[in-house]
Amino acid sequence: xxxxxxxxxxxxxxxxxxxxxxxxxxxxxxxxxxxxxxxxxxxxxxxxxxxxxxxxxxxxxxxxxxxxxxxxxxxxxxxxxxxxxxxxxxxxxxxxxxxxxxxxxxxxxxxxxxxxxxxxxxxxxxxxxxxxxxxxxxxxxxxxxxxxxxxxxxxxxxxxxxxxxxxxxxxxxxxxxxxxxxxxxxxxxxxxxxxxxxxxxxxxxxxxxxxxxxxxxxxxxxxxxxxxxxxxxxxxxxxxxxxxxxxxxxxxxxxxxxxxxxxxxxxxxxxxxxxxxxxxxxxxxxxxxxxxxxxxxxxxxxxxxxxxxxxxxxxxxxxxxxxxxxxxxxxxxxxxxxxxxxxxxxxxxxxxxxxxxxxxxxxxxxxxxxxxxxxxxxxxxxxxxxxxxxxxxxxxxxxxxxxxxxxxxxxxxxxxxxxxxxxxxxxxxxxxxxxxxxxxxxxxx
Ligand code: SF4
Numbered sequence: 001x002x003x004x005x006x007x008x009x010x011x012x013x014x015x016x017x018x019x020x021x022x023x024x025x026x027x028x029x030x031x032x033x034x035x036x037x038x039x040x041x042x043x044x045x046x047x048x049x050x051x052x053x054x055x056x057x058x059x060x061x062x063x064x065x066x067x068x069x070x071x072x073x074x075x076x077x078x079x080x081x082x083x084x085x086x087x088x089x090x091x092x093x094x095x096x097x098x099x100x101x102x103x104x105x106x107x108x109x110x111x112x113x114x115x116x117x118x119x120x121x122x123x124x125x126x127x128x129x130x131x132x133x134x135x136x137x138x139x140x141x142x143x144x145x146x147x148x149x150x151x152x153x154x155x156x157x158x159x160x161x162x163x164x165x166x167x168x169x170x171x172x173x174x175x176x177x178x179x180x181x182x183x184x185x186x187x188x189x190x191x192x193x194x195x196x197x198x199x200x201x202x203x204x205x206x207x208x209x210x211x212x213x214x215x216x217x218x219x220x221x222x223x224x225x226x227x228x229x230x231x232x233x234x235x236x237x238x239x240x241x242x243x244x245x246x247x248x249x250x251x252x253x254x255x256x257x258x259x260x261x262x263x264x265x266x267x268x269x270x271x272x273x274x275x276x277x278x279x280x281x282x283x284x285x286x287x288x289x290x291x292x293x294x295x296x297x298x299x300x301x302x303x304x305x306x307x308x309x310x311x312x313x314x315x316x317x318x319x320x321x322x323x324x325x326x327x328x329x330x331x332x333x334x335x336x337x338x339x340x341x342x343x344x345x346x347x348x349x350x351x352x353x354x355x356x357x358x359x360x361x362x363x364x365x366x367x368x369x370x371x372x373x374x375x376x377x378x379x380x381x382x383x384x385x386x387x388x389x390x391x392x393x394x395x396x397x398x399x400x401x402x403x404x405x406x407x408x409x410x411x412x413x414x415x416x417x418x419x420x421x422x423x424x425x426x427x428x429x430x431x432x433x434x435x436x437x438x439x440x441x442x443x444x445x
Contacts, residue, residue: 016057018055025074038142065103068339093113094117153199160174165310175211205239277307287324301331302331312349326372337358384444385429397416410437413441
């Protein structure tokens with residue numbers, strides 16, 4: 001929920017049995033909010049997601065505690081609802097998720113107006129506080145907040161990796177894989193409800209199964225999910241480079257339902273940065289892995305995420321990263337500026353890169369990527385792509401190819417003046433024009 005305006009929330013008769021859930025942060029938080037809403041509904045609560053016109057007596061804020069900006073947004077949202085409570089626009093304010101997990105003790109003292117605080121694995125206790133029961137039989141049944149034709153599928157919780165900059169293990173705990181049977185049941189339920197695309201998410205999806213089956217089992221999971229009728233696309237996110245399960249690539253190449261798409265945050269490329277970040281890999285191994293992935297799955301769309309300004313990063317490190325990006329030509333790339341997070345391994349290092357240098361380096365990377373993305377997109381003009389349509393906006397129907405994940409990647413725009421497509425449907429589209437991050441096309445009759 002972005003910049004909630006309460007002007008619309010005039011004094012109303014508040015419904016004691018109605019909950020407005022507000023989600024901040026990543027797709028894993030979206031998944032958790034959807035599960036929470038499913039449980040509340042099963043307990044006869046009325047639920048809504050991020051309503052600004054709410055007459056809900058209770059608001060539950062699912063917070064993010066990842067890095068500075070995200071933490072600030074969570075605190076601002078909590079304070080907004082505390083304000084609303086003082087104005088009688090809501091009766092109970094409850095906070096859950098990563099920020100609460102990480103800073104509950106301090107926050108309880110700083111914002112006493114909040115009625116209750118919960119951690120990231122506290123759903124049963126949260127429900128109990130609302131005199132509701134945790135219903136085990138629901139097996140991930142949830143209320144989707146995404147357009148129903150696509151849904152996030154969280155395959156595990158937590159992370160066992162030691163990445164020095166990352167606070168996620170502090171908030172999400174150790175890695176726990178969800179059994180394949182439960183995930184297949186979830187996929188079946190979603191398909192029955194009209195979901196056609198599954199977004200596989202985790203903190204580290206490539207670690208899947210090691211705890212539960214004693215082996216990396218992501219390949220088998222993808223196969224099993226692809227057997228579910230009604231699911232057309234399965235998209236893999238949050239892969240980790242070291243120990244990458246190469247069998248997954250064979251599944252991707254041979255199984256038409258598994259998108260030729262891979263999101264693999266690499267964070268950096270120079271050996272000294274990768275070592276200090278405890279990424280368990282090297283520059284050469286990273287380059288070799290990217291080359292193997294492209295050899296194994298020709299035409300695969302590769303997305304990565306990087307960090308600018310990690311402690312000790314020199315201008316030379318930055319230049320080396322730029323050169324590597326130039327040579328690798330990722331299809332999709334995002335970058336964060338380093339955030340000095342207490343209780344992480346890197347916190348004992350000096351945060352020695354000035355904020356303006358962090359920002360300058362991140363901007364230089366995105367400027368380079370913009371050019372690369374523009375060039376890559378030009379090669380798509382004249383080609384046809386299978387497109388899944390997500391929404392209509394103004395004069396355009398907007399969708400995505402197999403190479404695009406929602407919210408973060410490119411989009412395909414088809415004029416509503418010349419074509420008609422149903423939202424949630426696939427259509428074959430011929431690309432007529434390409435920009436940095438958007439493609440324009442017409443539906444092939
Ligand atoms: S893999 Fe590394 S960066 Fe990702 S959640 Fe785990 S510790 Fe954090």
